[in-house]
Amino acid sequence: xxxxxxxxxxxxxxxxxxxxxxxxxxxxxxxxxxxxxxxxxxxxxxxxxxxxxxxxxxxxxxxxxxxxxxxxxxxxxxxxxxxxxxxxxxxxxxxxxxxxxxxxxxxxxxxxxxxxxxxxxxx
Amino acid sequence: xxxxxxxxxxxxxxxxxxxxxxxxxxxxxxxxxxxxxxxxxxxxxxxxxxxxxxxxxxxxxxxxxxxxxxxxxxxxxxxxxxxxxxxxxxxxxxxxxxxxxxxxxxxx
Numbered sequence: 123x124x125x126x127x128x129x130x131x132x133x134x135x136x137x138x139x140x141x142x143x144x145x146x147x148x149x150x151x152x153x154x155x156x157x158x159x160x161x162x163x164x165x166x167x168x169x170x171x172x173x174x175x176x177x178x179x180x181x182x183x184x185x186x187x188x189x190x191x192x193x194x195x196x197x198x199x200x201x202x203x204x205x206x207x208x209x210x211x212x213x214x215x216x217x218x219x220x221x222x223x224x225x226x227x228x229x230x231x232x233x234x235x236x237x238x239x240x241x242x243x244x245x
Numbered sequence: 246x247x248x249x250x251x252x253x254x255x256x257x258x259x260x261x262x263x264x265x266x267x268x269x270x271x272x273x274x275x276x277x278x279x280x281x282x283x284x285x286x287x288x289x290x291x292x293x294x295x296x297x298x299x300x301x302x303x304x305x306x307x308x309x310x311x312x313x314x315x316x317x318x319x320x321x322x323x324x325x326x327x328x329x330x331x332x333x334x335x336x337x338x339x340x341x342x343x344x345x346x347x348x349x350x351x352x353x
Contacts, residue, residue, distance in 0.1 A: 157342065159288075167280070167288065167331050169342040181340050184246070217287055228335045229294060230342065231278035235287040 124148040124234045126218050131239030138208050138243070144201040144218030144236055152176070152196040155221035157232060158203050160214035160241075170216070171203065175224035186212075208243045215240050247336035249345035256351045263319040265348045267332035270313060275334045277315040279308060283328045291330075292317060319350070327352045 130142040144156070157172040171192040172181045180192050191204040201218050216239055219232035250268040257263040267277060277295050280288035290299050292308040295315065305320045319326055332345040 159344075166329075166347040167282075167333075167344040169333075169344060172342065181342075183341060184339075222293075226335075226340075228337055229276040230335050231276075231290060231293045231333065232280075232288075233290050233293075233299065235289070237287050 124220065126220065126234060126236035128216065128218050128236045128239040131216065131241045133242045133244065134208055135245050136209060136243055139204070139206045140208065140241060142203040142205065142216055142218075142239060142241070144203075146199045146201065146218075146220070149220070151194075151199040153224055155224060155226050155230065156194060156201045157219050157221060157226075158192065158201075159217045159219055159232070159235075160212075161217070161238075162211075162214040165214075168214070172221070172226050172230075173201070174226060179226060181226055205241070208241075210243050213241060213243050246339050246341065247334070247343050249332055249334065249343055251330075251332060251345040251348045253346070254349045254351065256353050257319075257322045258353055259322055259324060261322055263322050263326070263350055265317040265319075265330050265332075265350065267315040267317070267345050268313055269315075269334065272313055272315050272334065273311045275310075277308065277310050278333045279306075279317045280331045280333065281326075281328045282331065288331065322350075322352055324352050326350060 158170040189207045220234040279292040282288040295310040296308040
C-alpha cells in the first residue's frame with residue numbers, strides 16, 4: 123500500500139525558514155517523480171514544486187522560485203521542501219504527491235497524496 | 246502562464262448528471278486530469294488522461310476533452326459525490342503543472 127506522510131509544518135515568523143519532509147513507502151520511491159502542492163485556507167490547489175525520480179531535474183512555481191528548494195533522498199525514501207524567506211501568503215496545507223512516471227512529463231498526474239502538513243506564517 | 250477556468254459551483258439533484266467544465270486555450274491538445282477533494286481530506290484522482298479512471302473509481306465518473314474545454318461528467322449523482330473538483334494539466338511553455346480554480350459540487 124502506497125503511503126505518504128508529511129511532517130515539519132508549524133508556525134513560523136515572516137522571513138523565517140522551515141523544512142518539510144515526506145516519508146514514502148509501498149512503492150519504489152526512486153522510480154517516480156514527486157511533487158509538492160499547497161492549499162491556502164479556503165482556497166484551491168496550487169502546484170509548488172516537482173522533482174524527477176533521480177533528483178536531477180527540479181521545477182518551481184513562480185511564486186516560490188528562489189525561496190524554496192525541493193530535494194529527495196532516495197536511500198531514505200524521503201522527499202523534502204526547504205522553505206526560506208517565508209511570507210504570510212505561504213500559509214497553507216502542504217501536500218506531497220506521487221507522480222505517475224520517473225520524470226516530469228506533459229502527461230503527468232498525481233496518483234497518491236499524503237494527508238498534508240500545515241504551515242502558518244505569522245508574527 | 247496557462248490558465249484553467251472552472252465554474253465556482255455546480256448544483257445537481259440526486260440521480261441527475263453533473264457536468265464540470267475546465268476551460269483553457271487549446272486544452273484539447275493537452276492531457277487533462279481531475280481530482281475530487283472532500284472537506285478536510287487530501288485530493289483523490291478520479292480521471293486521468295482526459296477520460297481514463299483509476300481502479301476503484303466508479304464508472305459514473307467520466308471525462309472528455311476537445312477544443313478549448315475539458316469536461317468531467319458525474320452520472321447518477323449521489324450525496325457522497327458532494328466535493329470540490331479540480332482539473333490539472335502540464336504547461337510546456339512554462340514547465341509548470343497547473344490546477345484549475347476548482348468547482349464545488351452541491352447535491353441538492
